[in-house]
Amino acid sequence: MTGREDFSPVRTLTVDSEHSGRRLDNLLGSLLTGLPVGRIYSMIRRGEVRLNGRRCRAHSRVAEGDRLRLPPVRLGGGDAPGAPQTRRSEALSGRILHRDRSLIVLDKPAGLAVHGGSNQGAGGVIERLRAELGEDTLQLVHRLDRDTSGVLLIARRHSALRRWHDLLRSRRVRKTYRLLVHGDWPDSRRRVEQPLRRGVDLSGDVQVSPAGAPAVSEFELISRYASGYSELLARPRTGRTHQLRVHATSAGCPIVGDARYGDAELNRRSRRALGLRRMFLHAESIAATVDGERTEFSAPLPDELRDCLKRLQKRDAGQ
CATH class of the missing domain: 3.10.290.10 (RNA-binding S4 domain)
Known part of the structure; x- marks a missing residue:
């Protein structure tokens, strides 16, 4: 800025x-x-x-x-629409996983909002991509939280935006996330059905509430670690704001590094023990049938999350 x-x-x-x-x-x-x-x-x-x-x-x-x-x-902040100040070393175009006439699939980094705002001096994902690619009409198909990494779909054509929005509204898109949580996840598979709504206080945090909108998440256990962590796959069946984060916390196993819905003391311990300074939530894949063809896009686990898992494995092995 x-x-x-x-x-x-x-x-x-x-x-x-x-x-x-x-x-x-x-x-x-x-x-x-x-x-x-x-x-x-x-x-x-x-x-x-x-x-x-x-x-x-x-x-x-x-x-x-x-x-x-x-x-x-x-x-x-000196940022014109579609022309944020972006350093070459931070170029997002190098993180494109797939590009065709209608769609761009990006491996979004953690720590970057999808939309720019008053505290995003260099713009968010969409503003920066518009500037880098010279395409003013790029549109987000969906959103990821600032501290979530992984697959993000961006429409190059309005027809593609409508098509994917229709798929999302009809729940024909399968999203899979990888996450690490505090605690021993009790079941190999668990379906969480808890309605969610924004709180009425100034924080705007999402809360479990009988008066909220229906929200369904499915969790699958990948691995339990002796040091008190569990690695999971999660598939949201609805698309509520912060859904996986709130559902994981409500199950007694908050996501590691979640500063908003997690446990502050547990997060401090994780930073010291695992060297992880972000939330362990990664959008691993998105799949859907588009125009009669099964389509799936995947983003590899970022190095910092992979290194975190390696440290856990070494600790469990007593190394």
């Missing part, structure tokens, strides 16, 4: 077939990620956004070939 306010340049874009038919406010929200919604509507009302040279309304529908003029936009 530079501590000053910069302006993005005036941009004139041509609407392609992928975005034809979208509402103007919806399209601007995807192009100007991180800009408050109120600011977007204000720009439209004041005539700062022009569609084919004319004033327009938020509910206007764009068509292929339309010319859209976007005004200069002021952002804190």
Whole structure:
């Protein structure tokens, strides 16, 4: 961050077939990620956004070939939309697992939010990829928590975004996560069905509540370690915020390194004993049947998580 306010340049874009038919406010929200919604509507009302040279309304529908003029936009931290300041050594394009006409599959690193914000001076995943690849219309298919690593799907075409959203809504996408938890996981397989909702306090933490939305997670034991840890696979059957983290904690086995829902003292011990300074939660794979073909994308376990497991194995072996 530079501590000053910069302006993005005036941009004139041509609407392609992928975005034809979208509402103007919806399209601007995807192009100007991180800009408050109120600011977007204000720009439209004041005539700062022009569609084919004319004033327009938020509910206007764009068509292929339309010319859209976007005004200069002021952002804190000196980061213009789609142009975050990214060091070459941090390039995300080198973490792309798969790329085709419609989709990018990224191996997201831990510690990076998927969307930029006031505390993301270099932007989040989507802003940085848009800048690196020169593709302003990239869209997140789904989200991962900041401290979760692994498979992240990004749509290059609006048709792909709709297709994957339909699959997710109908629960036809199989997500698998690898995690390490504190304690001895009691069952080889366990299905956790506990409704979740945001708490009413200022923290906004997700809580188990009878008044919450239905949430289902399936856990499978991989290994128990004598030093008091368990390695698991987890498959969320619903997609609630922080679902696996809250369900693991509610089962009495919080995820190692989870600063929000875990145990602070246990996390301190883990940092000393295992040298792990992040949450041990990794999105290992995503699978679905797309256009009649079974598709699966996988991301390898990061080195720091692999090293953590090796330390546990050595401790169990008495080395």
